[in-house]
Amino acid sequence: MKNKFISHPFFLVVLSVFLCASSFAQKAKKDKVRLKAEYVKIINSEIYFDLKATAKVDGQNINVSNIDLTLYNTIGDEQIELGKTKTDMNGESRFTLKDLNVIKPDSTNIYNIEISFNGNDAFSKASKSMSFKDANIDAKLITKDSINYIMATLKETSTDSVVSDAILKVQVQRLFRPLGVGPEFNSTDENGTIVVPIKDEIPGVDGNLTFEVVLKDSDDYGTVKALVNAPIGIPITDESTFDERTMWSPRSKTPLFLLIFPNLLILGIWGIIIYLILNLVKLKKS
Amino acid sequence: MDVSDKLINDLAPKKFGKKGVIWTTFLIIVSIAGIIAYVDQVIKGQIVTNMNDYALWGIYISNFVFFVATSFVSTITVAVLRLTKNTWRTPIVRIAEIISVATIIMAGLTIMIDMGRPDRLMNLFVHGRMQSPIIWDVIIIPTFMVISLLLLYYPLLPDFALLKKYFKDKNEKLSKWYGKLSLNWTGSNAQKKIHLNSIQLISILIIPAGFMLQTVDAWLFSTLFRVGWDSTNMGAYFISGATVAGIGALVAVVYIVRRAYHLENYITEFHFDKLGKFLALACLIYLYFNINEYLVPEFTSKKEEVTHMNVLVSGEYAPLFWFVIIGGLILPIIALFFKKGRKPLPIFLIGLLVVVGSWWKRYLIVTPTLLHPFLPIQGVPESWHHYFPSFHEWIITFATLAMCLLIITLLIRYLPIIPIQRTADEQEELESNKKTKS
Numbered sequence: 001m002k003n004k005f006i007s008h009p010f011f012l013v014v015l016s017v018f019l020c021a022s023s024f025a026q027k028a029k030k031d032k033v034r035l036k037a038e039y040v041k042i043i044n045s046e047i048y049f050d051l052k053a054t055a056k057v058d059g060q061n062i063n064v065s066n067i068d069l070t071l072y073n074t075i076g077d078e079q080i081e082l083g084k085t086k087t088d089m090n091g092e093s094r095f096t097l098k099d100l101n102v103i104k105p106d107s108t109n110i111y112n113i114e115i116s117f118n119g120n121d122a123f124s125k126a127s128k129s130m131s132f133k134d135a136n137i138d139a140k141l142i143t144k145d146s147i148n149y150i151m152a153t154l155k156e157t158s159t160d161s162v163v164s165d166a167i168l169k170v171q172v173q174r175l176f177r178p179l180g181v182g183p184e185f186n187s188t189d190e191n192g193t194i195v196v197p198i199k200d201e202i203p204g205v206d207g208n209l210t211f212e213v214v215l216k217d218s219d220d221y222g223t224v225k226a227l228v229n230a231p232i233g234i235p236i237t238d239e240s241t242f243d244e245r246t247m248w249s250p251r252s253k254t255p256l257f258l259l260i261f262p263n264l265l266i267l268g269i270w271g272i273i274i275y276l277i278l279n280l281v282k283l284k285k286s
Numbered sequence: 287m288d289v290s291d292k293l294i295n296d297l298a299p300k301k302f303g304k305k306g307v308i309w310t311t312f313l314i315i316v317s318i319a320g321i322i323a324y325v326d327q328v329i330k331g332q333i334v335t336n337m338n339d340y341a342l343w344g345i346y347i348s349n350f351v352f353f354v355a356t357s358f359v360s361t362i363t364v365a366v367l368r369l370t371k372n373t374w375r376t377p378i379v380r381i382a383e384i385i386s387v388a389t390i391i392m393a394g395l396t397i398m399i400d401m402g403r404p405d406r407l408m409n410l411f412v413h414g415r416m417q418s419p420i421i422w423d424v425i426i427i428p429t430f431m432v433i434s435l436l437l438l439y440y441p442l443l444p445d446f447a448l449l450k451k452y453f454k455d456k457n458e459k460l461s462k463w464y465g466k467l468s469l470n471w472t473g474s475n476a477q478k479k480i481h482l483n484s485i486q487l488i489s490i491l492i493i494p495a496g497f498m499l500q501t502v503d504a505w506l507f508s509t510l511f512r513v514g515w516d517s518t519n520m521g522a523y524f525i526s527g528a529t530v531a532g533i534g535a536l537v538a539v540v541y542i543v544r545r546a547y548h549l550e551n552y553i554t555e556f557h558f559d560k561l562g563k564f565l566a567l568a569c570l571i572y573l574y575f576n577i578n579e580y581l582v583p584e585f586t587s588k589k590e591e592v593t594h595m596n597v598l599v600s601g602e603y604a605p606l607f608w609f610v611i612i613g614g615l616i617l618p619i620i621a622l623f624f625k626k627g628r629k630p631l632p633i634f635l636i637g638l639l640v641v642v643g644s645w646w647k648r649y650l651i652v653t654p655t656l657l658h659p660f661l662p663i664q665g666v667p668e669s670w671h672h673y674f675p676s677f678h679e680w681i682i683t684f685a686t687l688a689m690c691l692l693i694i695t696l697l698i699r700y701l702p703i704i705p706i707q708r709t710a711d712e713q714e715e716l717e718s719n720k721k722t723k724s
Contacts, residue, residue, distance in 0.1 A: 251415040258416045262425075265498075269429055272491055276436050279484045283443065284469040286476045 030119070031055045033064050035128035037115050039222030041100070043137055048096040051115060053087050055123060063091030067117055071095055073103040074112040074129070080104075082113075100134060109133060109158035130222075134158060137168070137226035139213040141198075148198040148232050150181070152213040154188050154224075162192025166215060170196045173210040181211065204233030290710050294452050297706045299699060300547065306699075313692040320685015323678045324399060332402050334678040339663070341656045341673035346400035348649040349683050352531065353393035353690065354427075354503045355524070355644065359532030360386030360434055361496030363564075365489040374560050376712060377553045377704045381543060382536050383438040384701070388693035389535075390431045396686050397427070419505040430492075430499045437488045443481060444707035447471035500525045507651065513583075513594040514655035523575040527647065529568040530615075534640030537561050539694065541634035543703055552704050555629060562628030565640065569619045576611065590658065597654050602672070606646055614643015 036052040049071065053064040064087060071082040082103065085093040097103065105111045112131050119125040139152035150170050154163040166188045171178035182196035194213075202209055208231050215224040241248075245255045302310065327334050337344045363382040367375040398404050414421035446468035453461035471477060501521040508520035517523070540561070544553040580598075583591035598607045618636045621627035627636065657671050675683070 247417045249417070251413065251417075254416045262416060262422065266425060266429075269433075269491065269495060272487060273429070273432055273436070276440075276484055276488060279480050280439075280469060283471070283477055283480055286474065286480065 030122060030124040031057050033067070033117055033123045033126040035069070035115055035117065035126055037113070037128050037130050038217065039113070039130060039132050041134075041222065041224045043139075043224070043226040045227070046096055047100055048094050049113070049115070051085065051087070051093045051095060053091045053093075053117065053126075063087075063089075064123060065089045065091050067120065067123065069093060069095075070116045070118070072114045072116065074114055075104050075106055079114065105134075105158070132218075132222040133220050135163065135215065135218075135221040135224050137213050137215065137224055139211070139226040139228045141211070141228055141230040141232070142195075148200070148230070150196045150198060150211050150213060150228060151193060152196075152226060153191065153193045154215060155192060156221075162188070162190075163221075164188050164190050164192055166192070166218065168194050169212075169214045169216060170194070171212045171214065172202055173212060178212055198230075198232065200232070200234075202233045203236045205236055205238050207231050207233045207235035209233040293706055293710050293713075294448055296549070296552070297702050297704050297709070298449060298452050299702060302699060303546075306546065306695075310692070310695055313688045313695060316688035317685050317692060320682045320688065323681040323685070327399075327678055327682065328404065334676060336673060336676040336679065338670050338673070339666070340659060340670045341653060343400070343652050343656060344673060345649065345675040345679045345683050346396055348645070348652045349686060350393055350396040350400065351503060351648040351652065352645045353389045353396055353686075354499060355528035355531040355648070356535050356641075357386045357390040357393060357430065357434065357532070358496050358500055358525070358528035359389075359536050360437055361492050362529050362532055362568075363536060364437060365492045365496070368489045369493075372560075373712065374557060376708055377549070377557060378536065378540050378561070380438075380441070380701065380703055380705055381539050381698075382532075383434070383441075384694055384697045384703075385532070385535055385539060386434045387431075387438050388690045388697070390427065390434050391693060392686050392690040394427050394431060395689070397423075399682060399686070419502055419509050422502045423506060426495070426499050426502050430495050433488065433492050433495050436484075437492055440481065440485050440488060441705055441708070442701065443468055443471045444473060445702045445705060447473070448706050449702065497525060500528045507655075511660065512655050513590045513658060513660075514651070517579065519575060519578050523572075523579060526568065526572040526575050527644065530565070530572045530640060531644035533561065533565045533568050534637045534644060537565060537633055537637030538641060541630055541637065543698060544630070547703065549704065552709070558630045558633050559625070559628045562622045562633045562636075565633075565637070566619055566622035569615050569622070569640070573615045573619065576615065590660065593658055594654060597658070598650065603650060603654050606650055610643045610647045610650060613639055614647060615640075 032055060034054045034056075036054070038050045039047075040050060041047045051069055053067055053069070054061055055064050056062075066089075067087050068084055069087065070084050072079040073082055082097075083095065085095045087093045103111055103113070110131050110133055112129065114127055114129045116127040117123070117125060134157040136155050136157050137152050138155065139150060142149050142151050152168060152170070154166050154168065155161065156163055168186050168188060169184070170181045170186060172181050181198060181202075186194040186196055188194055198211075208229065211228040211230060213226045213228070215221060217223055243253070245253045247255065247258075249255075335344060359382045363375060364379045364386075367379075398407060401407065410421065410424050414424060446464045450461050450465040450468055453464060501524065504520040504524035507515035508517055510516070537558070540553060540557075544550060580595065584595050597603055618640050621632060621636055626632060653673055657673060
């Protein structure tokens with residue numbers, strides 16, 4: 001009975017059509033790209049968006065490399081293209097703005113940015129929207145009773161009002177990553193200000209330290225960072241031989257003895273070789 | 287037939303017999319196989335080799351070091367024996383010069399074979415840093431090549447003139463070639479003066495050049511902070527090793543040439559006896575350096591040194607290590623202490639053993655050190671801790687050895703193996719001395 005049913009021509013046609021269709025459908029199914037975006041403003045320096053594209057493929061999170069992302073500035077119903085960027089091997093990309101005047105806020109002074117991916121053979125369309133207000137951190141070094149402090153005030157630019165109860169982090173720049181200074185969380189007071197004492201024994205090249213006051217990943221303002229240069233560190237001597245003539249320098253910085261002595265040897269030996277070759281010419285002529 | 291006619295008849299280049307043709311054909315076939323393998327390596331990249339992130343120098347560099355070492359033979363036998371006025375050298379110097387030219391040419395080629403991108407060879411010259419021993423090697427190898435060619439060519443001039451006359455009726459084309467190569471040599475006083483001065487100058491020049499070549503080769507290793515290489519002993523160690531490899535190769539080639547061309551009247555047991563003593567001395571000095579190289583690290587027992595020594599003495603490389611030390615040095619020394627050991631056949635076998643030992647010695651210098659890096663990478667494949675050359679590497683290496691032997695064979699075919707003019711002059715001098723005494 002079963003065999004009869006399976007061998008029925010109509011059943012076979014329907015089965016094969018179904019199988020083909022489902023296999024095409026499986027092939028046509030594209031993976032979704034997840035976009036992450038972070039707005040970063042460094043006071044008196046650069047402003048950029050850090051973008052990252054990931055996807056879940058076969059149950060595993062992967063970085064989506066080499067895809068084009070387009071950034072738009074949304075003002076009401078209007079969308080202005082800011083530019084395009086491509087993700088690197090880690091699925092990351094940085095889109096730098098010349099300055100904040102390049103983009104425009106809406107009527108509520110909120111900047112709206114949309115990051116869009118148009119899709120490709122492997123991944124479907126995706127987009128990510130983000131909104132932020134412009135903020136400023138005014139940071140400086142002050143000294144009271146021989147103790148150094150970093151004082152910083154967070155202000156919303158559009159309203160020129162201070163922002164209280166925001167968490168600011170103070171850190172000092174080091175070779176690989178910044179080192180936290182003072183309490184881990186510093187909440188701004190009603191004046192939008194924090195004051196963090198600095199310990200004396202931080203070493204720096206020629207005593208120079210660079211402090212960072214950071215508002216990290218704020219829902220309203222994104223990441224805002226202010227840098228303060230302060231010559232209050234314990235001076236350390238820079239032992240770098242970067243610009244010196246050493247055995248490990250590039251060829252333009254070869255130690256003089258290695259330029260003079262071997263080249264004299266080479267010239268001497270090749271001088272004799274040329275003399276010997278000339279002697280062959282002399283022999284032929286004599 | 288007077289003496290000089292007999293000399294030219296005996297010593298003029300001769301056509302190969304059946305064995306010579308088979309030998310040359312064999313060398314050509316092996317060379318072609320190697321060229322094919324090399325082309326494949328260039329197309330596919332060095333993936334065809336068994337070199338990896340640890341063993342980044344393999345059999346090619348071992349082979350290169352062996353060629354460089356063997357090329358030292360001209361410095362030690364020609365120049366040093368000439369300057370110390372050892373007249374017994376006459377029948378063997380040309381063979382030494384030929385070996386030197388062939389090996390230094392192949393050393394230059396072998397280092398290119400090791401390059402992943404040989405098309406970037408010029409970058410070595412354009413972007414080379416004087417601080418790197420690699421660039422010293424790049425400079426000294428062509429320099430030594432030119433000096434070796436001059437050392438071979440200059441003493442040949444009078445012989446070419448003799449051969450021009452000798453082949454005039456027998457082979458006109460060959461005679462023409464010898465005539466061109468003789469540079470119109472007539473043996474005039476002016477020519478003799480320039481000739482003698484030039485040879486004297488090359489004999490002096492090749493000594494520092496040869497020492498530089500071996501030392502630079504040693505410094506390629508000793509300037510790296512690696513176990514087994516990081517030694518101030520290395521320069522002298524390489525020079526003594528090169529002397530052993532060079533004389534070993536010379537003994538082997540001299541024996542074969544003597545038999546093939548029936549030169550028993552010219553290369554006598556006396557010469558083998560002298561060469562045997564020379565080789566024994568070289569082996570003794572090299573053994574002394576080996577004791578220094580291996581005993582001191584064993585004594586100080588730094589962790590990495592102990593690991594390295596264990597691999598050599600009782601580990602993966604122990605059979606090779608003991609073969610090189612016992613077979614390549616101790617046994618030859620013992621055998622050469624006896625007069626019977628310095629007879630032609632025994633010394634030939636000893637020479638072969640020394641050459642094979644010298645080749646594997648270079649393999650032992652290069653490879654085991656690389657398998658134990660100071661900064662090991664976590665989770666590396668087990669295979670990275672071992673290295674054995676791939677099929678491509680073996681074929682290409684055999685081909686370079688075959689090409690070297692082919693150059694020697696072809697030079698022996700077309701050049702007088704024993705200096706004719708010099709032998710005639712020496713015989714004349716001997717006769718006149720006899721007459722004066724009587």
